Amino acid sequence: MSLPALSELPDVLLPLSRQALADFKEALQAHPQAAERFEQWPGARRTVLLRVVAASDFVAEQIRRDPLMLLDLADSSLLENSLADGVVRQQLAERLNGCDSEAELGRQLRRFRTWHQIRIVWRDLSRQADLQETCRDLSALADACIDLAYHWLYQNQCRQSGVPTGQRSGEPQSMVILGMGKLGAGELNLSSDIDLIFAYPEGGETVGARRSLDNQQFFIRLGQRLIKALDAITVDGFVFRVDMRLRPYGSSGALALSFSAMEQYYQDQGRDWERYAMIKARVVGGDQQAGAQLLGLLRPFVYRRYLDFSAIEALRNMKQLIQQEVRRRGMDENIKLGAGGIREVEFIAQAFQLIHGGRELALQQRPLLTVLNVLREHDYLPAAAVDEMREGYCFLRYVEHALQAIADRQTQMLPDNDLDRTRVAFIMGFSDWKAFMERLSDWRSRIDWHFQQVIADPDEDGGATVPEGREWLPLWEGLLEEPLAVQQLSEAGFSAPASALARLLSLANSNQVRAMQRMGRERLDAFMPRLLSAIATREDPDQALDRVLPLVEAVARRSAYLVLLTENPGALERLLDLCTASAWVAEQIARFPALLDELLNEGRLYRPPQKPELVAELRERMTRIPEDDLEQQMEMLRHFKRAHGLRVAASEIAGTLPLMKVSDYLTWLAEAILEQVLALAWRQMVQRHGHPLRTDGSPCDPDFIIVGYGKVGGIELGHGSDLDLVFIHDGDPLAETEGGKPIDGAQFYTRLGQRIIHLLTTSTTAGTLYEVDMRLRPSGVSGLLVSTIRAFEQYQLHEAWTWEHQALVRARVLVGCSQVAARFDTVRAAVLGRKRDEETLRREVGDMRAKMRESLGTKATRGGLSANAFEAGASFNLKQDAGGIVDIEFMVQYAALVWSWQHPDLLRFTDNIRILDALAQAGLMAAPDVQLLQEAYKVYRSAAHRLALQKQPGIVDGTLFHDERHGVMRIWKTLGLA
Template identity: 70%
Template sequence: MSLPTLAELPAILLPYASRAEQSFRDAVAALGDDHGLSAWTPQRWADFARVCAASDFVIEQSVRDPLMLLELVAWGELDRGFAPGELCSQIAGAVQQAETEDELGRVLRRQRTRQQVRIIWRDLTRQADLVQTCRDLSDMADACIDQAYQWLYQRHCAQFGTPTGRRSGEAQHMVILGMGKLGAVELNLSSDIDLIFAYPEGGETIGVKRSLDNQEFFIRLGQKLIKALDPMTVDGFVFRVDMRLRPYGSAGALVLSFNALEQYYQDQGRDWERYAMIKARVVAGDQVAGAQLLDLLRPFVYRRYLDFSAIEALRTMKQLIQQEVRRKGMADNIKLGSGGIREVEFIAQAFQLIHGGRDLSLQQRPLLNVLGTLEGQGYLPAAVITELRNGYEFLRYTEHAIQAIADRQTQMLPDSPEDQARIAFMLGFSDWAAFHERLMYWRGRVDWHFRQVIADPDEEEGEESELVVGGEWLPLWEESQDEDAACRQLTEGGFTDAPKALKALAGLRGSPQLRAMQRLGRERLDAFIPRLLAQAVEHANPDLVLERVLPLVEAVARRSAYLVLLTENPDALRRLLTLCAASPWIAEQITRFPLLLDELLNEGRLFKPPLAPELAAELRERLTRIPEDDLEQQMEALRHFKLAHRLRVAASEIAGSLPLMKVSDYLTWLAEAILEQVLALAWRQTVARHGSPQRLDGTLCDPGFIIVGYGKVGGIELGHGSDLDLVFIHDGDPQAETDGAKPIDGAQFFTRLGQRIIHLLTTQTNSGQLYEVDMRLRPSGASGLLVSSLGAFDRYQQNEAWTWEHQALIRARVLVGSQDVGHAFEQVRANVLRRERDLAKLRQEVSEMRAKMRDNLGTKATTAGRGANAFEATAVFDLKQDAGGIVDIEFMVQYAALAWSAQHPSLLRYTDNIRILEGLEQVGLMPAADAHLLREVYKAYRSAAHRQALQNEAGTVAGDQFADERRQVMRIWQSLGLS
């Protein structure tokens, strides 16, 4: 197909051109100088009128930054194609001027806008053909990604050290693979970019005191890179970044080593991932290592034999496509609809997968080149290739025209007369009718060829499916009835918003995961969905059930064994729907980690979590089955264990079989069991590398180390999403060297041990992280040593700690580690907290700290808490931070313990607020009624906070809730002399 010429500007678009010219002239005039505008030729103004009449984006950017367009004209960049490397040099020069990450983001966005205006201008004035436009867009993406990566890499190395290979000893760089249209150098005017991040080999960073694992280094770097490119700011965006093509999709690690990638694709790679890898290209990072990676993955994509095994998968995909394009509303999508862009791509990729292993000429990325090879090698007749090529180019020009209007990622034909006129004008037609007639011709030809290539000669029609459970819903799922009938059936089943439910099912049907399913998986899905609908209508709110469960179905589509589990175990499906209906948090957890579905099989186990000794024993047994040197599997086992038991606790809480206090008990026991094993793992690894440290008396530490829990874990009050406030303490000799092959002094050893513990707890794997860890309560906070000796901890608490740190110490207790060090810590804690205090000064300091917290963390509607009515009853109530809330009760308990434990040491026996309040009542320091009230209110607040967490809602409630309770709490606050 020849390059389409622009038609004459239609009357409906003349006002657009006129307004654009006037707005631009006004914007230039505001600069105080015409900057060469007076030298514009009539042809330049004609081009300006045509481009701006077609593209709102160009005129918006030109009026916003007129100098940009004036410079593009003055420097001749609208009138010529760039030389190789020229575009990259421009972006690199701009990026080098950035001093901060914020500046980097601004520079990239402004460069993108500048180049986008230039590319659209050249496309709409027909100075660039389809291939040139796609190449410019892809070159711009390559340059933005690579320059941002290089900028961030240097600064990350300065901060975290240089990532170094464990085997090679060489510095490591990330390899960034571009997939899809970016990989094929076929980006459209408003494409997102599909990326996969990898690095050559494991190891850790060097050159800094605290090294990072290579994977952790590159995960942080990858997150920063996405942040530099993806978010929408006042300067726009660079590219929308999609990372879902990586192994395990959104649930997978952001960055994997070459070995991990190779293993994944060898063991678990799916057919759709083979399709995706056809277009993979190294777009940024280490090009040499990237070439090696693609060589590693090539056997996965291209089989060395004639791959007839792909044919069944191709036919399954054909069925999925046909089902999708029959959906209402998809007919006008020129990419996904019948006869659309994707069908041309599918034809080419089908031949590549089947024959590419033996015919190396098919191992290429750009679609037009592949079509040429199919013709040259005789796979398809020349006439067919000509029609496919012309149809594809017409569709791509149409796609560019649609996206040039507003720089939006869409392939839907517009329905407004103005935008329809724009499309026709850009494609060279006098009106919409003429354009649409031609478009439908090409779509018809593409669809015909698509059917010829993918047809199944043995396909039989008219066979009736067997009657199955939920079979009455099968016609709705298979779209064998019209929309009105489907909506009626949903409404009669109890759905409140039948069109929305139908749309959700259609969205599932058209999702990428389902389009990529193999036939067996699709058959399993078709058996499951009717059962799901049949059970959903048994619930009081089937709309909510469907809304929360369909994302899970989409998430497990590639692992259809989970669908079989639910199909064959209706009780498990019933429990799933009940839990998801009760809690969006549970629904999200199971969707993110589908392995949790196994927990639904045993009702007795699900609703009866084990006690602390059983928890610890079960985890120890699991880990003993894993080889000691298999750290990755150990980390996964720890995470699986936490996820499973946390689900059991949440399920029991929802079922009402586990009250609030027991929920916190179980979650705390779970954390302690995990910390016990994490400490053991970290200790073994650190000792294996450096040997054992010594105590001051010369004996070996084993381990001479404790993990102290503060805050919620210290007070046995963990919630479902709580982090861990930890402090590490040892009693080793900081000067004495370890007895290993690579000896280090004791201080270094325990620091590395602490770093290892944090790494094991916080590293993101396929199953998430174990816990967020907060170490800021250690001596001197974030500026202090990661691990303190017991003596240093004692001296700090006695001589330097603030009152608020002593308040925190009230809730501190030893979680795991050496019993001897633990006993010594308890003595230090008691000595610090039991000393006599100036009560007036104590009241003042506690009151001032609480006032600061309310001001900084409470809602604006609450005051500093003075007076019995110091809040607005109509405003929202932050359960934790507002006046009369959780923290007020905690501060009262802490004040009382600090004030009176010298006379009543029993107040230090426990670290949880409930039992300290009981102690205050028993020794007569608080009236029984007040102590009882505070305990009940505290539990009520925390129960409400738990409910909010399970509903994925913030810890706030309506102001008319707990109004009386708040007033009583504030009354008691004042009765203690606090202000």
């Protein structure tokens, strides 16, 4: 939000301004030459002075008591200029240099705070500083006062009681001071208190004094002295009001705890509101390095690795308690705690942080405005909603500063007297209180609306997009007699209501549900009526129930997933959309419930990333995992594959991703995963055996490629496709590796290949990555698992069958060494680009296809198309029958083999569509025939994809695709392959 506009000084404030100026000038008389310094002020600064003292009794009183402070501020150019980072701390360090007593420490801290408070209020009220600068300067002031006071007191206490020393480490111990709330986030307001927590690394006792002191006693005393230095009100005022109630056990807990005691407390007894508070925790004083260690220990308490939608219930309960207190104390006019207040924006942001922060590292931030940016950029909230909350929040924070600037008093209550109302309206740039209140009410209503969408109870009016479902609760809890329950299901559109009821009662009475703890059962009872209500709106509720209940059964004992769906009606709707559209998706989510995370962000669900983003995301996720944690690496790869596979399927179902793009995305996904699998396997092998060597004795790195054949080579992967792979290397097979457990190069690369297959195919709790088929390698199952590039070349040139060359048409390097990949491309071009005898090639390709039809095709099309193949009741195998997918693939392969010696462009691509384009461009095939084959190929594959999503084989009714099949067979005969 831009700065509130400056308005003219109202007439009612002019007397205040004149009186304050008169008092200031009178105070100047006690200081020789001070009045002359003031007379040299430019007119613009004098105008600002009149505005500031009219708005702020605090500034007026301080400059009356000590007029030289304002003159010194002006002479130092601090009133008109922003401060660079570190300047506040440097200034305070200079003031405290030589400080010889706690009393003097307190006096200097207070005078320094007043000095900067005047400066900050001046810049805020004169609109020379925006909200971010004001909050930043206040937070920097608090940081400097806390840390430098701590260091002074620590040295003083060490001289008195000895140096606290760790019992385990024997190292000197320093205190860690955590700033919470607005201080932790760097968002202090003009008159904020500071929430602190004191901790120290480990127990022990002091060393170097006549009587040793337990470390905890040492740090408790030190903490008490620090609080006094900051909080006590003296003739010089105070520095900051200190609140220690956020520490473990609250006011009844020890003032300082060791790291282990802190970790144990939050692990065993930490409550939801403490997680909420810990989001903002920041080391503001003491040992920064040890503080980072402490925050690392506490991070698992704050940010759960799994999605935690129970956080919303906790925030909702906190909000209800606050609302009760607001009503009880009549604080509806409180712009922080009241409806549509500052706290509601904070709750919205922190709800997403608590729920998603464990997985979305970008959400692990403290400043609220930064978090809102993340919510917008990562599509957790619409851009318009974030912009509105940001604008409203900034407006409220400016109002908060206006309220507190008046008397340096910690308040968020709107004033109840005309004078202060006039001041607030003036500070906020409004002509009068009425105009200001209209704008304030508008912003509060908007913020409260957004709050209701995120935090409010779905059972409250206007809080849910999915029907409440309360009418289904008696049926779910078994309170209805069977005829009435069946009738209710029938009226809701179930075609087999008795069967549906039996399924529901079977779940309700199952052992896993009976064994659920109270909280889990409450969550299930809250979710099931909503689920039934949502299912009842579906076109086929029976199918929807059949496909979703396995998921409910799978997650019944992990009720956080039920909370996720209860709290996110949109996610529940998307779950039903996908499950009713695809049995495959329903099965995937039931087997791997962590995929529910993908349903939360609609923008990302239906917008899979491009290949560079996909590769970068997986690399970044893998770098977060320790290199020696193979189990977690394998789980990450599997979850990544399934999550992105779901996004592709969802986009395909929604129609936002056409067939060719679906295959592109699934192929990119496989390549990204293979890149990481190769890197993992290579690292493990090198750690164990050292690098293999090239023939010139230099180390390989890795001189290895993974070649994809079939669907992955042709960029035509589907859901659930396996990978046809061939492994090739260019190391010296006889030279031993250079590590501590040397083996020859051939063994090394064979084990590397085995390791890759193991990483891909091993079944974990997250399933497998891919099934792998290695039968297309030289000599098939009897051949070596990994070939040298030279051996591969010799085999392809002198031993390979025609069908192996057909397969090579669709082969391409997926991942690995670029130099070896270039050699592979050269070998492929040389093998496929040889001139062949057309008659021999035509006969071999045709014979191979005939054998495949006989063994794999349906009875009606063996030997070619017959009339009864198109009759009702006949079947058409989209892939294997005459006129189907394989016929098109064989024609493309035949054309590439027979003509590429004259037309090398036929070998440029490995996918059928672009090879067909090349055939048309070279004039080798008529454009209408090429278009027919391409369209037939697409429509067949599209139908096969749809069937795969329904977990059905690629077989359709024989009456379908009549024109496509005849057209394909006509071209087949034209090429002489029949």
